[in-house]
Amino acid sequence: MKEIVVISGKGGTGKTSITAAFATLAKNIVVADCDVDAADLHLVLSPQIERTEDFTGGKCARIEPGLCMGCGKCESICRFEAVSLNGPANDLIAKTYLIDPTECEGCGVCAKFCPTDAIVMEDDVSGQWFVSRTHVGPMVHAKLKAGGENSGKLVTLIRNESRSIAESVGADIVLTDGPPGTGCPVIASLTGASMAVIVTEPTMSGVHDLKRVAELVEYFKIPASLIINKCDINSDKSDEIAGFAESHNIEMLGRLPYDPDVTKAQIAGMSITQYSDNNISRLIRDIWGQLEHKE
Ligand code: SF4
Numbered sequence: 496m497k498e499i500v501v502i503s504g505k506g507g508t509g510k511t512s513i514t515a516a517f518a519t520l521a522k523n524i525v526v527a528d529c530d531v532d533a534a535d536l537h538l539v540l541s542p543q544i545e546r547t548e549d550f551t552g553g554k555c556a557r558i559e560p561g562l563c564m565g566c567g568k569c570e571s572i573c574r575f576e577a578v579s580l581n582g583p584a585n586d587l588i589a590k591t592y593l594i595d596p597t598e599c600e601g602c603g604v605c606a607k608f609c610p611t612d613a614i615v616m617e618d619d620v621s622g623q624w625f626v627s628r629t630h631v632g633p634m635v636h637a638k639l640k641a642g643g644e645n646s647g648k649l650v651t652l653i654r655n656e657s658r659s660i661a662e663s664v665g666a667d668i669v670l671t672d673g674p675p676g677t678g679c680p681v682i683a684s685l686t687g688a689s690m691a692v693i694v695t696e697p698t699m700s701g702v703h704d705l706k707r708v709a710e711l712v713e714y715f716k717i718p719a720s721l722i723i724n725k726c727d728i729n730s731d732k733s734d735e736i737a738g739f740a741e742s743h744n745i746e747m748l749g750r751l752p753y754d755p756d757v758t759k760a761q762i763a764g765m766s767i768t769q770y771s772d773n774n775i776s777r778l779i780r781d782i783w784g785q786l787e788h789k790e
């Protein structure tokens with residue numbers, strides 16, 4: 496079983512559209528949507544959820560009002576300004592304090608120094624993850640709450656679950672839609688993968704972000720290949736990117752031209768290869784044929 500991770504140095508390169516097209520061309524796969532901060536692969540694959548689990552990203556502090564003596568120590572030592580005065584209390588306690596869960600980083604310092612042990616550290620449920628059925632095979636995906644933390648940890652969880660499902664159903668490939676960028680979630684989606692497919696576009700920022708993501712795959716020694724999407728919007732930049740790939744041992748998989756049918760397919764909730772058998776679909780079929788047989 497091999498794991499192909501589709502990544503891009505930045506958002507908006509067409510990474511997910513290409514992943515969706517691969518998914519609908521593949522024969523025996525498990526799909527992992529690791530773009531957990533902006534998941535949208537489900538819009539094409541229409542998963543039927545079969546299992547839902549809470550994702551606990553970390554801890555969050557909460558004050559037990561009955562135990563608090565209103566000393567204010569937690570407010571003074573919280574570096575994240577998550578604690579604030581909550582007004583007067585009663586005849587015994589002059590004031591009470593409140594912890595804002597959206598500001599709390601879960602460091603636990605307040606709980607350690609509270610003189611009355613009034614602060615409890617609770618699991619912070621920052622989203623859900625799902626195992627679903629789709630017409631292309633099982634899919635593992637997630638939904639983080641707005642501002643949900645620890646997406647790198649969630650990416651690792653999704654990958655582990657996808658691999659375990661792939662082993663149990665005898666799938667040949669785990670196809671992963673990786674997060675954009677080069678941060679912690681991308682690293683979590685790449686480590687130990689069989690290969691990375693980088694999707695870029697011929698713009699200044701595309702070139703800049705490609706260089707950063709290329710450093711990452713080089714560092715983790717992951718065999719990488721490249722797709723230049725919308726290659727015809729700037730042929731010179733496309734050539735520059737192809738030259739960069741060649742000099743960095745990144746295999747060129749193909750150049751895809753700009754095609755308005757890709758947007759029409761998205762609107763119709765389909766992959767481009769389902770929507771039309773046009774030139775770009777044929778090029779993507781050819782690329783998937785190369786990837787499928789790579790060891
Ligand atoms: S440190 Fe403890 S006792 Fe003091 S205000 Fe905070 S919660 Fe209350």
Ligand code: SF4
Pocket residue numbers: 555556572573574575576577578594598599600601602603604605606
């Ligand atoms: S756990 Fe840390 S971040 Fe949260 S309220 Fe306490 S000191 Fe502040």
